[in-house]
Amino acid sequence: MADRRRPPVILQVLPGLQAGGVERGTIEIAAAIAARGGIALVASNGGRMAPLVERAGGRHVTLPLRTKNPFAIWRNAGRLARLIRSEGVDIVHARSRAPAWSAWLAARRTGAAFITTWHGVYGEDLPFKKRYNAIMARGERVIAISAFVRERVARDYGVDASRLRVVPRGADLVDFDPNAVRADRIAECARAWNVPAGSAVIMLAGRITPWKGHALLLEALAMLGRDVPDWVCVLVGAEQRGRGHGARLVAQARRLGIGQKLRFAGHVDDMPAAYGLADVVVVPSLKPEPFGRVVVEAQAMGKPVVVAAHGAAMETVQHGVSGYLFLPGDAASLAATLAHALTLDATDRGNLGHWARAGVAACYSTQAMQAAAIAVYDELLPGRPGAPAWRVSSS
Template sequence: MSRPPAILQVLPALVSGGVERGTIEIAEATAAAGMRAYVASAGGPLVPQLEAVGATHVALPLDTKSPLAIWRNAGALADLARREEIAILHARSRGPAWSAFIAARRTGARFVTTWHGAYNENVPGKRLYNSVMVRGDRVIAISRFIADHILARHPDAAGRIRVILRGVDPRRFDPAAVPASRILAQREAWGAAPGQRLVLLPGRMTRWKGQMTLVEALPRLPGVRAVLVGAGSASFAGDLRDRAAALGVADRLVLAGHVDAMDVALLAADVVVHASTDAEAFGRTVTEAQSMGRPVIASDLGGPRETVEEGVTGWRVPPGDPAVLADALARVLAMPEAEREAIGAAARAVVLRDLTTEAMQRKTLDVYRELLQ
């Protein structure tokens, strides 16, 4: 190899989301470590951010599941791998992973995958389609929950799995860096009266994220204001408004849509709720809230079981039960302020110790170096 090692990450597009953010964070670490960082995708608004951290973007139509397109993309990736002496192809999604897997076999590059979800196998052929994610020389699981999920289906992958939890950037999510005036302005923008309790649920506007559970808990929480942060289905948002109106709590529900300053939004809340009814692979919104020192109540399934220690760094409740969620919220909101702050501080300490972006980057680079050696 005549140049520094090159790492090529592949994913469908660079639009928004945790997968995209993680891709940029690893590209940044790769470049900072003196390696050459490449990312192939169909593009999107995050391309300038990727290029700003020192990576090269290669535009390919990787946002497709068409077998013919996957085959063509494999050829393009193989050409790129030969031309740029790519040492490792790192795939983060199944369609692009097939193209990367074929390209790696053609060129002799090493192949790495990251499992960002618990892929279902409920239709014929899905198991084969998903299987590419376990064909890596190394298979990164973003939580122990995902590692167990992989092993239950593919026990032969045991020696190749590396658990690397997702990371939070403590510089971006730092409660000390947010002026009180911004917190007050955010609360006022959401219509919260002085002293009114405010509960925040951040998450994409889709049914399984559990927003309806929080809406149906509101009648049991007199005076509490609920804010749902996140873009997504307009139809589901309409359903939430209709249900709130039917329950008589429409005046205490805010659908805030996408929010750029999530650090401010989290600090504006008295409690942050994660209410997903399906198991999250990790649950990044939980650790972001913990990094801001906010008390968190999370669904007791999937990744949050690993980041929310009951009564120590937050609380867990059964998913999809408005009554139980309401009871938990009432208990936490009734706690003395100092006790809630102590829970938030303990949660932030765990994030700073174990769940930072830097830790995720370092452990991923260790995987790369293991294969390069």
């Protein structure tokens, strides 16, 4: 039980902090905890984003939480239990399955509250996989990042509404503001990616892995007609090592006759500038996206988005108003939708950008995500439900 005479202590656990939306969300919630007077701890295997925890006002603890080895998971439970006791942790918030098993065991040993966040819909194709996944359904509160995920968790894992909460991921409306991104930052992206002056930029931002739909996009691009402005396609995101998917995309683009139009940007730190360069941002995922942070970031930048019509895209994109939807897996549908988005006149493009950003501001900002997460924490802190901020008693 939390001592109301001291700040609440929240520990988030995840495999690592190398790159990705889960990692960014962890840091953003750490910042929200610190801003409200709480103590924000993050335990992970570390990575390039680990220093950002300290910058956000939290503290990072390096533990080998990436492992899926059962014996190592058990040992990590002991490590986490010692951390919980030494730091007086009130709530342990697990964001991935292997760390969640360790965190759940540690919470049971120490009496800390246990919360989970489902950042995706996990596969169940291997024996015992559903049982492994089910740890994420054991939280005293179970957070889903979209209504799509909530429905799957409730249906497949029997989590009742009294424990389920939806906390959509968000875009930072300060960072992702088209009026705040300097022209020189956008120009630097254009130089780095060898984008010819006057060419439209079609961007896909996401890890280079087959289910993200890169190959489908290339197939659709080869179908674009002569009435579409000259274009280049920029793929933003790191490739999974040793998979060779990037090489296959290069070979595919050459076969389709569009090899000269393809650019690989790799990992990009300045995503607001990257979106600023884009004329259209495409999310052609072959599997339903559990949320799709790229969509709301691009919308916050006032950019037209073209998104496969399944998963959480049905929540974040209003077709023809804040973006465009196409038939999932259908290259011809994607090509036609892309052509329409690329040939919008200035008025229609401006209207689309206005409503896209307005939709993010209303429902999908970082601030809204942070407030919703804090509200879930408050439910498990004594005397806190509905309280607007954390305060420490004077005695």
